[in-house]
Amino acid sequence: MxxxxxxxxxxxxxxxxxxxxxxxxxxxxxxxxxxxxxxxxxxxxxxxxxxxxxxxxxxxxxxxxxxxxxxxxxxxxxxxxxxxxxxxxxxxxxxxxxxxxxxxxxxxxxxxxxxxxxxxxxxxxxxxxxxxxxxxxxxxxxxxxxxxxxxxxxxxxxxxxxxxxxxxxxxxxxxxxxxxxxxxxxxxxxxxxxxxxxxxxxxxxQVPQPLLATGLDAHVPPRGDRPPLLLLVVGETGRSDHFALNGYGRDTTPELRREGVASFRDAWSCGTSTAASLPCMFSPLGRATFEARTRDTEGLLDVLQHAGMAVLWIDNQSGCKGVCDRVPSVHLARAQDPALCAGGQCLDGILLQGLDRRLAEMPAQQRARGVVLVLHQIGSHGPAYHARSPAAFKRFQPECTAANLQECSRQEVVNAYDNSIAYTDHVLASAIRWLRAVEPQWDTGLLYVSDHGESLGENNLYLHGLPYGIAPDVQKHVPWITWLSTGLQARTGVELECLRQGEVRLTHDHLFHSVLGLMQVETSAYRVSQDAYARCAGRNAPVLP
Structure with a gap:
């Protein structure tokens, strides 16, 4: 040439x-x-x-x-x-x-x-x-x-x-x-x-410095015969207004409704992407301070470990963005399961495989103080929403199967997304059924919070990740769902019926303190005013936005 x-x-x-x-x-x-x-x-x-x-x-x-x-x-x-x-x-x-x-x-x-x-x-x-x-x-x-x-x-x-x-x-x-x-x-x-x-x-x-320690004084006073066990499920790309529990016209969450969960309808994310939200929601700093920080700080999982509890991060995504760096972790996104991983990327049902074994393998001394299993979903990650649900849960048809969402009608995009929510409903309900099965040994609970929402073609916007100040609410309004066994309700004083009454505005800023409250971790890092469950636990502290 x-x-x-x-x-x-x-x-x-x-x-x-x-x-x-x-x-x-x-x-x-x-x-x-x-x-x-x-x-x-x-x-x-x-x-x-x-x-x-x-x-x-x-x-x-x-x-x-x-x-x-x-x-x-x-x-x-x-x-x-x-x-x-x-x-x-x-x-x-x-x-x-x-x-x-x-x-x-x-x-x-x-x-x-x-x-x-x-x-x-x-x-x-x-x-x-x-x-x-x-x-x-x-x-x-x-x-x-x-x-x-x-x-x-x-x-x-x-x-x-x-x-x-x-x-x-x-x-x-x-x-x-x-x-x-x-x-x-x-x-x-x-x-x-x-x-x-x-x-x-x-x-x-940011001058390189060691992590700022948080909650070194954390401890769990002995209470009852059974230790607490919490499944903390970190959702992916779940938008609140597509959960039937929150008033959506389609019944995308029939199994969770039958399980009697409590759902907060006014919950908001720390960011509009996983990279922004995940580290922020596990931080004690709150969104405003987290964004302005000049030094990184230990997070929720570190404090739980300081309290002597057993913690395990189980990932079906592209990683924990640093949140799980100092706790044991398992990565399942590339697991070899012919039923759940046939397409090269696993469905979220893989997160529930082998939970009994994982519990048994944890150190006995830590298990005795309590266990937190964090399940990080692939959830409704787009644009391949159709790949997030198996055939049995594709109840909304026709669904979009194209990578370029604009090749589909908006209804087809919504159908594919809603099918992924229906499958998340099944995974969460299956997790609750497992928790019920282990109640004789544990006081159990499940907390599900999504990292951010999603645009599904409104105003020709798709996916997520817009700068927070200009992002539409659908990228920031997220589901927050709670289920507690009778044992954990008695242990903490937090009754599901109380959680269902009244509505409070929550943000990811509350997650750190709410989990510590549920697990009854005593530490100077805990703020009762930021505990979403404090109002139902007799602590007489209003939840602040």
Missing amino acids: TRRQVPEGWIILGVSSWLAAAGNWPLWRELHVLGLLEKPAGWALGAVAGGMVLLLLTALLGMLAWPRVLRPAAALLLVAAAAGAHFMGSYGVVIDKGMLLNVLQTDRHEAADLVGPAFALSAGLLAGVPLLLLARCRSRPVGWRAAARRNLGIVAGSLALVVLLALAGFQPLASAMRNHKHLRYMVNPLNTVYALGALAARPLR
Whole structure:
């Protein structure tokens, strides 16, 4: 293939123009959908926004226009822009550091659900053509000093023009960004570059230090003949309003209703993704303090261990995001079970396999003080909702089986999602039945809380992970379900009938203290005001949001 010698300036202009136009089609579509490109004022806003995006990309490439650097850097930006445009355009997501962290922590099975023919076609069209043209170009030799002068001129000139355009269109631009905050996360691929920089800089803002110890004084006073046993089920992508227990029109939770559980209908997550929510919900800090922290702190599972209890994390997901690093753990997502793991990723029923054996293998001294088994579900993780339920639970038909959810009708997407909730209902009810079976040896209970919710096509949004401040409620409103045996009710004074009466607003901030309260762990880290069960245990402490 003959390679043509092209000045770096033309390469920068060509790549920047392509990225600004084709690579940002989701941004221009969103501006159109919002009605911001109508009439002369809208045309002017579009021209200002387009010009600023082009100039910012030019400045970025100008900083990278060094010998043997420009073409690889441009290729990476083209690939990143193609991927970002596909996911923003197909699922309505935006890209910030939280979303990028989710991508970096995604395992190959989760990635396979997202990367299908539609992704290949979209990425091929957006990146393939410019990459082919880029491969046919070669840079003209230039010295480092000359390159530095040229790059400085490109960057300075581009940024100066950005300032002029911003001043010229300040009023409509500021109004659009103020009223539609998600637009700032849609400038592609600058959103990815910024998020990657923020993640890379995070360790610099947090000086490496040992974990801050929490609850070292924790202990469990001896009570009764039987120790407590709690199944703490961490749900995945469960949204509260699709649980029939919480008023949903479809009967997605018939088995839990028959088990007589209590369901809090006003519970809210710490984040909109697993990477954000999971460490936060097990932390004693609360969401606001957790996000502003400069030092990591031990969490709920550490305090339970300090109290001498037996703790085990059982995972059917892509990991615990650091929550279970200091406790025994079992990872089942790749287990070899022909019935439950036929598709290469296990259904949540695998979490209940061998629980008797796992209990028996725990140290006897710790078991005698109490046991907490944490079951981390794959739950309703999308977009492959159809893969989260076996055939026997696909009662809502037809269901979407496509990786690209926009290929299905919204009802088909909802059907597939609701089938996954129906299967979660079965798994939780089966767990309760197991707890009933071991009641002669234990005072048992189950607590289920999802890590975050999900968008199912409302306002053309799918999946989750939007920045918390702009995410819709369906990505933050989560189920919180409790079942307690008669023994655990008598032990703690918390009656299920009391929990069913009245409604309180809960957040993930309450989880740490609520579990300590149920397990009757005494420690200075416990706050009765943050215990969701305190009002029913005679501790006369209101639950605070």
